[in-house]
Amino acid sequence: MSGPGATPIARWAPYAMSGPAFLLFATLLLVPLLLTAILSFSQFDHHSGIKAGVTLQHYAVVITDEFYHEIFLRTLRLSAVTTLICVAVGAPEAYILSRMSGRWRAVCLLVVLAPLLISVVVRAFGWSMLLGREGLVNQLLELAGIGRQRLLYTESAVIVGLVHIMMPFMIIPVWTSLQKLDRTTEQAALSLGASPVTVFRRIVVPQVLPGILSGSLIVFGLSASAFAIPGLLGGRRIKTVATLIYDEYLHELNWPLGAAIAVILLIANLLIMLGYNRLMERRYRRALG
């Protein structure tokens, strides 16, 4: 029934309908985030644990100590390299997928997405078996006459694992924007004398850039806060920020310091992603809308 009496209900309906989602969002994200932020300012000593009082000491430690700098830089490097590889491999892969005929595309898409159905921990253990001292890769290297290499517990191992986990998050957004691509623009470029490689680089890639952009933001964000892969494939030596936070909480029992590192990671992540987004959007907003 419409009429003047229905207006207040109509006005409140959107809030009421988004209420459950907001409640879930608040309890699962905002509250823990706020508690973590508060915790990061709490005083701490190794004998008595968390004490009353506010301090910036934990932030000062992270910002001044080179030990932490190295871990932050390593995390940044690992995430950036993972993102780059995902763009370089995932974008062409999505393009090829979008060009396949119906049945093959369904099969290949399933192959790309299936890993999402398997636990990250299981996949990480899979990689550690492959890359281990007696693993398949080392056996092959030995057969090829190159000899055994130290593969596991290196940054390369972490990158290999991360790329494997993150690839679907790159392929799906790129594939989505490829669906909107006007195929005749490729034909037009061909008729103007462009080689297929030039068509891909100059015509296809710029048009699917929004997809590549969102894919790389997802991949970078998830890689920078990844825990299982660096933990299992990087071992004790290759510490990342996420594994560092885990250590502070569960080994050092210094919860405030762990919380401070978590907050810094969050802020750094946000700054990098927002900056990247702004940079790309400014270049392409006018052309692509």
Added chain:
Amino acid sequence: MAFLTLTDIRKDYGAVTAVTDFSLTVAKGEFVSLLGPSGCGKTTTLHMIAGFVPVSAGRIRLDGRDITHAKPNSRGLGVVFQSYALFPHMTVAENVGFGLEMQRVSKTERATRIAEALSLVHLEAYAVRYPRELSGGQRQRVALARAIVIRPPILLLDEPLSNLDAKLREEMQFELRAIQRRLGTTTIMVTHDQTEAFSISDRVVVMEAGRITQVDAPYRIYEHPRTRFISHFVGKTNLLEARVTQAGRGGRAAIGGQLFAVDLPVQMVADAPVALAIRPEKLRLMEAGSGRIGGTIASRYFLGSQWLYHVDTPLGMLLAVLPNDGSIPHEEGESVGIDWADEAIRLLAEDEVAA
């Protein structure tokens, strides 16, 4: 002089044949239209010339060079697409300059030629705009400028005007022709719009179900359509089912008692069925009692420059189109006489393609 030659071109998609027995010779500088209903294979043919669609059988020769299996990016042809296919992430100038860049034309020469092409389509002021900031007509012009700036031996137009509104379409028709005349570029245009094909082409190729059914100058096709299909497809027509009374040159055919003088093939036997056609504008309406037959105006429509009448006659319902010359039009229900010239009657061959 044969500039572009297509010989027995054929295209199969699995068991379906899209184009077959397509042979055509195009002279340098000629403007040829491929005209036909959707699904007749005209766009497939154009795409085979452009190289986007591989040819199943036959040969394509351009200026003495066999390009049947050449890659599309080695043919150097200018193509204008129905959707324009502009590069959305490039400005108008970058779009137009893309082909020159691929030809490794120097930056200074590129700038001159881009400016030339844009002035030819009256878009000098829009060089730094992006395609999405332009109207449909402007995008169409950019697409044309982008295709002609590379000075292609052949310009291929795929329904170039179909996305424009009626008024703009008419303007662009004449402009397209003017530009083509000026550059002298051999042009092949695909269209389903007979007015478009007739007004700007030197020759029209009528296609039906993957085959050529008639190749002629626009006037010849309109005045002497070979089949019923063409007669109906290119303009309005009155179709009369008659019977032969006397075959051969100066022969006769009849419907009821009405005799038509028309040249008939000698092999036709008496009493064989023939299809005759007369264009609505060839009929003359006059006072009742005069003319060859009588009729009653069943309905009339005002088309601005013309009046369109449906006239109920012993030959069936006839369509008559008279110019709006300012005289008083006939009323509905009025009795009229109808006359026509003998030479306005056309004999149609039976359709080769079964409907």
